[in-house]
Amino acid sequence: xxxxxxxxxxxxxxxxxxxxxxxxxxxxxxxxxxxxxxxxxxxxxxxxxxxxxxxxxxxxxxxxxxxxxxxxxxxxxxxxxxxxxxxxxxxxxxxxxxxxxxxxxxxxxxxxxxxxxxxxxxxxxxxxxxxxxxxxxxxxxxxxxxxxxxxxxxxxxxxxxxxxxxxxxxxxxxxxxxxxxxxxxxxxxxxxxxxxxxxxxxxxxx
Amino acid sequence: xxxxxxxxxxxxxxxxxxxxxxxxxxxxxxxxxxxxxxxxxxxxxxxxxxxxxxxxxxxxxxxxxxxxxxxxxxxxxxxxxxxxxxxxxxxxxxxxxxxxxxxxxxxxxxxxxxxxxxxxxxxxxxxxxxxxxxxxxxxxxxxxxxxxxxxxxxxxxxxxxxxxxxxxxxxxxxxxxxxxxxxxxxxxxxxxxxxxxxxxxxxxxxxxxxxxxxxxxxxxxxxxxxxxxxxxxxxxxxxxxxxxxxxxxxxxxxxxxxxxxxxxxxxxxxxxxxxxxxxxxxxxxxxxxxxxxxxxxxx
Numbered sequence: 001x002x003x004x005x006x007x008x009x010x011x012x013x014x015x016x017x018x019x020x021x022x023x024x025x026x027x028x029x030x031x032x033x034x035x036x037x038x039x040x041x042x043x044x045x046x047x048x049x050x051x052x053x054x055x056x057x058x059x060x061x062x063x064x065x066x067x068x069x070x071x072x073x074x075x076x077x078x079x080x081x082x083x084x085x086x087x088x089x090x091x092x093x094x095x096x097x098x099x100x101x102x103x104x105x106x107x108x109x110x111x112x113x114x115x116x117x118x119x120x121x122x123x124x125x126x127x128x129x130x131x132x133x134x135x136x137x138x139x140x141x142x143x144x145x146x147x148x149x150x151x152x153x154x155x156x157x158x159x160x161x162x163x164x165x166x167x168x169x170x171x172x173x174x175x176x177x178x179x180x181x182x183x184x185x186x187x188x189x190x191x192x193x194x195x196x197x198x199x200x201x202x203x204x205x206x
Numbered sequence: 207x208x209x210x211x212x213x214x215x216x217x218x219x220x221x222x223x224x225x226x227x228x229x230x231x232x233x234x235x236x237x238x239x240x241x242x243x244x245x246x247x248x249x250x251x252x253x254x255x256x257x258x259x260x261x262x263x264x265x266x267x268x269x270x271x272x273x274x275x276x277x278x279x280x281x282x283x284x285x286x287x288x289x290x291x292x293x294x295x296x297x298x299x300x301x302x303x304x305x306x307x308x309x310x311x312x313x314x315x316x317x318x319x320x321x322x323x324x325x326x327x328x329x330x331x332x333x334x335x336x337x338x339x340x341x342x343x344x345x346x347x348x349x350x351x352x353x354x355x356x357x358x359x360x361x362x363x364x365x366x367x368x369x370x371x372x373x374x375x376x377x378x379x380x381x382x383x384x385x386x387x388x389x390x391x392x393x394x395x396x397x398x399x400x401x402x403x404x405x406x407x408x409x410x411x412x413x414x415x416x417x418x419x420x421x422x423x424x425x426x427x428x429x430x431x432x433x434x435x436x437x438x439x440x441x442x443x444x445x446x447x448x449x450x451x452x453x454x455x456x457x458x459x460x461x462x463x464x465x466x467x468x469x470x471x472x473x474x475x476x477x478x479x480x481x482x483x484x485x486x487x488x489x490x491x492x493x494x495x496x497x498x499x500x501x502x503x504x505x
Contacts, residue, residue: 006297012286019288146360147325150343153361157377157395157414164414164435168496171456175476180454180494187412187433191395195377198358202324202342 005029005036014043136196146202154199161195164188240280243272247289249335252313255295257324259307260344265332266312279307298324319352325362351385363397380416402442406430413437415498421505424449424489432493439493439500448485454478457497464502 402422
């Protein structure tokens with residue numbers, strides 16, 4: 001088969017904006033065309049993964065004191081288990097990214113919020129890490145669909161962010177009570193999550 | 207087996223009739239364009255997609271969407287959907303055969319607009335419905351005040367003049383926002399960010415290494431919140447500005463050209479902090495940097 005579905009037809013079929021007539025025609029094509037069927041499955045899977053990434057989480061109260069306490073405890077243990085400390089901090093940052101982002105348009109004193117944030121970010125930590133990993137993997141597999149200039153820009157930006165994260169993390173390790181440093185670390189994580197999501201979207205055509 | 211052409215015919219046959227018109231301008235064959243038109247309900251949605259080239263979106267008739275492209279792209283031009291949601295544009299094609307097309311789309315003033323390109327440049331003017339733009343590498347220029355404006359890019363530059371709430375994100379491309387937006391949220395990785403205006407209401411800027419520049423003054427109760435890892439931050443403010451400043455930097459210099467107050471070492475031991483009130487205060491200016499210099503300049 002050489003005549004495949006157009007991107008628009010697939011998109012309309014997937015997002016259910018196609019009319020019944022177009023939908024049945026596309027369905028008939030998919031039944032006979034493994035390439036298009038595989039492409040639709042890939043797009044649906046990608047959309048499902050993206051939709052599972054939480055956009056925001058309202059921490060019930062200020063998570064930073066607990067996170068800071070966790071970092072300080074971790075710091076004492078880090079000679080033996082530094083990598084775990086990094087993961088906890090990163091996960092904390094991801095949650096804070098979401099909360100800070102949400103507070104941007106409606107800022108409220110963090111200390112006025114409720115309890116349980118530490119447990120909450122620990123609960124969502126695997127989902128964030130999985131999503132970041134999957135998005136990075138998807139980009140690595142399909143990056144040639146973007147122009148070389150854009151791919152180079154994304155790679156350079158990711159390197160810039162990773163460098164910033166390492167720098168802020170090292171500084172925070174030296175000064176764990178510095179909330180300004182924590183916020184910069186959070187901001188860097190937010191830029192990374194955001195960039196990965198946009199690069200994935202640019203490739204997916206959604 | 208259904209072919210692509212029959213699918214397109216079926217899609218195009220839906221809803222209102224499509225009018226195909228050849229437009230001649232000054233009798234020059236090179237300027238010959240093809241136009242597709244369809245009805246759109248009030249408050250309907252128009253989604254524009256174009257991989258390469260340029261797309262210009264303008265306000266047209268109240269209940270009609272029209273799209274025009276060079277005659278050479280007539281066979282590639284798509285207009286699908288119904289009177290509630292219309293999709294117009296050129297599809298991405300495999301094997302590097304996607305054509306480079308300059309597209310002009312006219313939409314009802316109140317239409318909701320979504321524009322998606324790979325590297326095609328985007329110009330949007332005067333629309334008033336919600337606008338959402340996504341491009342990998344195209345330049346984006348918006349001169350409109352829709353209900354809400356959201357622009358996302360990877361390495362394309364973004365230029366906005368608007369009175370709407372604005373969210374703009376880039377990685378390496380720069381972002382410039384002018385106008386009287388009540389709420390601005392901007393972020394980049396290395397791209398420079400410039401914003402400002404008289405009686406600036408509310409803004410939040412985050413970059414990694416991108417420079418941040420603000421020129422203007424603040425509304426009473428306004429706020430400007432900037433966080434950057436290594437980007438230089440420069441604020442040009444009038445001598446009579448009234449604001450409360452809270453600036454911290456781990457390793458960057460802080461220069462205050464507004465008053466005699468100088469930065470002092472942070473209590474935690476890392477970096478320096480500058481906190482002071484200028485004039486009567488009231489607006490909140492917060493800047494956090496790791497190693498980017500912060501400069502406050504009196505205009």
